[in-house]
Amino acid sequence: MSILSSNLIRWHKKSGRKDLPWQIDTNPYKVWISEVMLQQTQVQTVIPYFLKFMSKFPNIDSLANSNENEVLSYWSGLGYYSRGRNLFKAAKIIQKEFSSTMPSCLEELESLPGIGKSTAGAIRSLGFKLKAPILDGNAKRVLVRYFKIEDPIDLNKTSIELWKIAENNLPNKECDIYTQAIMDVGSLICKRRNPNCPECPLKRKCLANKENIQNTLPNKSPKKAKPIKKLYWLILQNKNGELLLENRKSKGVWKGLWTFIGFEESNSRLRYQEKLPKDYKILEEGIKTQHVFTHYKLDIDTISIELNKDFQNLDNNKAWFNSDELTGIGLPAPVSKFLERIK
Numbered sequence: 001m002s003i004l005s006s007n008l009i010r011w012h013k014k015s016g017r018k019d020l021p022w023q024i025d026t027n028p029y030k031v032w033i034s035e036v037m038l039q040q041t042q043v044q045t046v047i048p049y050f051l052k053f054m055s056k057f058p059n060i061d062s063l064a065n066s067n068e069n070e071v072l073s074y075w076s077g078l079g080y081y082s083r084g085r086n087l088f089k090a091a092k093i094i095q096k097e098f099s100s101t102m103p104s105c106l107e108e109l110e111s112l113p114g115i116g117k118s119t120a121g122a123i124r125s126l127g128f129k130l131k132a133p134i135l136d137g138n139a140k141r142v143l144v145r146y147f148k149i150e151d152p153i154d155l156n157k158t159s160i161e162l163w164k165i166a167e168n169n170l171p172n173k174e175c176d177i178y179t180q181a182i183m184d185v186g187s188l189i190c191k192r193r194n195p196n197c198p199e200c201p202l203k204r205k206c207l208a209n210k211e212n213i214q215n216t217l218p219n220k221s222p223k224k225a226k227p228i229k230k231l232y233w234l235i236l237q238n239k240n241g242e243l244l245l246e247n248r249k250s251k252g253v254w255k256g257l258w259t260f261i262g263f264e265e266s267n268s269r270l271r272y273q274e275k276l277p278k279d280y281k282i283l284e285e286g287i288k289t290q291h292v293f294t295h296y297k298l299d300i301d302t303i304s305i306e307l308n309k310d311f312q313n314l315d316n317n318k319a320w321f322n323s324d325e326l327t328g329i330g331l332p333a334p335v336s337k338f339l340e341r342i343k
């Protein structure tokens with residue numbers, strides 16, 4: 001066993017996390033759901049979502065027998081909604097092709113929507129107790145610093161090298177403890193900023209610590225500025241305080257979620273506004289908000305309008321919602337944030 005893995009396992013037995021909700025009575029399904037939720041999201045944020053999700057969808061069949069809208073309502077506010085959509089799609093495939101049983105083979109796991117090599121590794125290691133590597137963001141950072149890998153972390157050749165290192169350092173037994181330990185050290189000790197090296201079980205052999213360059217690693221390729229896209233929201237409410245939302249049927253980051261009526265140009269919004277019953281009241285306008293996605297920033301401009309008369313011009317994908325109903329549908333984070341503001 002490598003010194004890296006033995007130190008990690010020893011540390012985890014004494015100090016690692018053992019009582020996260022997905023670690024209690026664990027199984028491959030729980031590991032899968034938690035791993036997908038933990039992609040791009042902090043543990044503390046995930047816990048309440050995980051608990052709610054598991055009480056509604058305790059197994060593959062309950063998830064597969066649901067519908068996308070319902071699944072997304074349990075994802076509301078967690079962001080990166082393709083993760084929720086993929087969970088649902090994958091559950092359907094597992095139900096149909098794997099008799100509702102999570103597969104343990106790497107290739108079969110990787111063939112499912114939303115399961116990459118690292119998530120598959122975590123399911124195999126933590127869920128099935130197999131000898132399988134992971135390489136999530138936390139594990140990458142630990143390995144990059146421990147082995148002083150100075151090539152930019154986002155390059156393909158660095159990724160290939162890190163996967164080799166991850167595989168070569170797997171212990172023959174207690175791989176699940178090793179996997180949890182490297183995740184824990186990455187998130188609790190070897191943090192992105194100000195890693196707590198004096199408390200780290202790897203401090204003696206870690207090359208970055210020895211050379212005092214832990215704060216400079218990992219390196220990244222120079223960043224390109226994110227492009228900015230514009231969105232113009234028309235926020236319509238009626239005399240009963242209900243809000244008009246549209247369901248994003250088309251492709252895109254918010255596919256399947258309910259949003260305010262949105263336009264890419266302010267003129268299109270104006271034209272729509274001109275078709276409304278004339279005696280409306282503008283409640284607020286020019287409120288701006290920004291949402292940052294992985295590949296671009298979205299600048300949102302809003303107008304809030306109260307309608308006096310019923311607005312009947314609803315196409316299939318629009319509906320009025322009162323405040324109770326809003327809690328039961330899938331909403332993207334910027335819409336939830338805006339609703340908090342106008343509560």
Ligand code: SF4
Nearest residue numbers: 190197200203206214
């Ligand atoms: S010693 Fe410091 S840099 Fe090295 S793995 Fe531990 S926390 Fe990270």
